[in-house]
Amino acid sequence: xxxxxxxxxxxxxxxxxxxxxxxxxxxxxxxxxxxxxxxxxxxxxxxxxxxxxxxxxxxxxxxxxxxxxxxxxxxxxxxxxxxxxxxxxxxxxxxxxxxxxxxxxxxxxxxxxxxxxxxxxxxxxxxxxxxxxxxxxxxxxxxxxxxxxxxxxxxxxxxxxxxxxxxxxxxxxxxxxxxxxxxxxxxxxxxxxxxxxxxxxxxxxxxxxxxxxxxxxxxxxxxxxxxxxxxxxxxxxx
Ligand SMILES: O=C(O)CCC(=O)C(=O)O
Ligand code: NI
Numbered sequence: 001x002x003x004x005x006x007x008x009x010x011x012x013x014x015x016x017x018x019x020x021x022x023x024x025x026x027x028x029x030x031x032x033x034x035x036x037x038x039x040x041x042x043x044x045x046x047x048x049x050x051x052x053x054x055x056x057x058x059x060x061x062x063x064x065x066x067x068x069x070x071x072x073x074x075x076x077x078x079x080x081x082x083x084x085x086x087x088x089x090x091x092x093x094x095x096x097x098x099x100x101x102x103x104x105x106x107x108x109x110x111x112x113x114x115x116x117x118x119x120x121x122x123x124x125x126x127x128x129x130x131x132x133x134x135x136x137x138x139x140x141x142x143x144x145x146x147x148x149x150x151x152x153x154x155x156x157x158x159x160x161x162x163x164x165x166x167x168x169x170x171x172x173x174x175x176x177x178x179x180x181x182x183x184x185x186x187x188x189x190x191x192x193x194x195x196x197x198x199x200x201x202x203x204x205x206x207x208x209x210x211x212x213x214x215x216x217x218x219x220x221x222x223x224x225x226x227x228x229x230x231x232x233x234x235x236x237x238x
Contacts, residue, residue, distance in 0.1 A: 002070030009183075010074055017138030017188035018174075024067060024119065025179040033062055034121045037204065041087045053085045054219050057238060060085075063206045064223035071183065072115045072208045079211040079225030081233070083114070088203040090156070095129055095195025099153075099160035100168075102137075104186040105145050106159065109215045114186045114207055120176035121202040129195035131182065131203075132171040137189035154194065161189060 004021050012019040036058065040047045053060035063082050073080065090096065104112040124130040143166065145159040166189055174182045184190060195201045209215065212228040222235045 002067070002074070004067065005071050005074055013075060013183065013185065016135040017185040018133055018135070018182055020174070020176070020180065020182050021071065022177070022180050024071070024181050027178045030121055030179060033059075033204070034202065037087055037089070037121070037202075042089050049087045049089075051084050051219060052087065053082060053221060054236065060221045060236065064221065068117055068206060068208070069224045071117065073224070075115045075183070076113065076208060076210045077212075077225075079228050080208050080223045081211050081215075081220040081235070082206065082223045083109075083209050083215055083220050084207045086205040086207070088118075088156070088201075088205055090129055090192075090195040090201040092128070092198050092200050093196060095201055096154045096156045097129070097194040098131070098156045098190075098192040099148060100163065100166070100189055100191035101145060101157060101159055101161055102142055102187050102189055103184075105142050106157075107186070107215075108217070109209060109213050111213055112186050113213050114209045116184050116186070117181050117206045117208075118174070118176075118184065119181040119204045119206065120178055121204055122200065123177050124201050124203060125175045126173050126193075128197040128199045128201040129192045130176065130201070131174040131190055131192050133174060133182075133184065134166055134168075134170050134189040135172060137166060138185040138187040140187065140189075142187065143189070156192075 009019040143161045145161050148160050214232050218234040220235050
C-alpha cells in the first residue's frame with residue numbers, strides 16, 4: 001500500500017466521498033510539470049486543457065507514476081487506466097467559477113467508477129477559488145443538472161445542479177498548499193467560486209478508472225496491471 005494512503009483515508013472516502021493528502025510532492029518536484037503545462041497548455045495552447053495525455057507522452061507518463069497509482073489502487077483495484085487529465089488553471093481576477101456538479105453526470109463510462117486526484121500546483125484557498133464540496137453527497141443518486149451558457153455565465157463547465165437539490169450551507173472548502181491533493185468520488189457534489197483574487201489558481205486533475213469499466217473513445221492509457229474489459233477498451237499505444 002502507498003506510504004501516502006492510510007486506512008483513515010479509506011474510511012473518509014467511503015463516508016465523505018473525498019480525502020486530502022498533504023505533501024504528496026515537494027514544491028521542487030513540481031517545477032518541471034508546472035513549467036511544462038504553463039508553456040504547452042496555458043501560454044501556447046499547443047496542448048488542450050482537457051485530455052492533453054492523448055497526444056502528450058510526457059504528461060501521461062507523469063500522471064502514471066507510482067505515487068498516484070498507489071494512492072488510487074486501494075479505491076479502484078490493481079488494474080488501472082488513466083483516462084483523462086484536466087488542467088484546471090484559473091487566472092487571477094478573471095478566473096471563472098465552476099458550477100456545482102457531479103462528475104459522473106458528464107461521463108460516458110460504464111459503470112462510472114472513477115477517482116479524481118486534484119493536485120495543487122500552487123496554494124489554493126477561498127480567496128483564489130478553491131474547490132468546495134458537499135461531504136457525503138456521493139452517496140446520493142445523480143441529481144438533475146441544467147445546461148448553462150458557460151461563456152455568458154463565465155463558468156468553467158456547462159452543466160449545473162439545480163440548486164434546490166442540495167444544501168449549500170453544508171459545503172466545505174478544500175484548502176491546499178503546493179503539492180497537496182484531494183481525491184474525490186465521481187458522485188461527489190462539488191464546485192468552485194470565481195477567482196477574483198490577485199493570484200492565479202493552478203490545479204491539475206488526473207482521473208483514473210479500473211480497466212473493468214468500459215470507455216470506448218480510445219483515450220485510455222493503461223497505467224498499471226492489465227485490461228479487464230475483454231478487449232473492448234482501446235488503449236493509447238506508446
Ligand atoms: O477546480 C475546479 O474548479 C473544479 C474541479 C472539478 O470539477 C473536478 O476536478 O472534477
Ligand atoms: Ni468536477
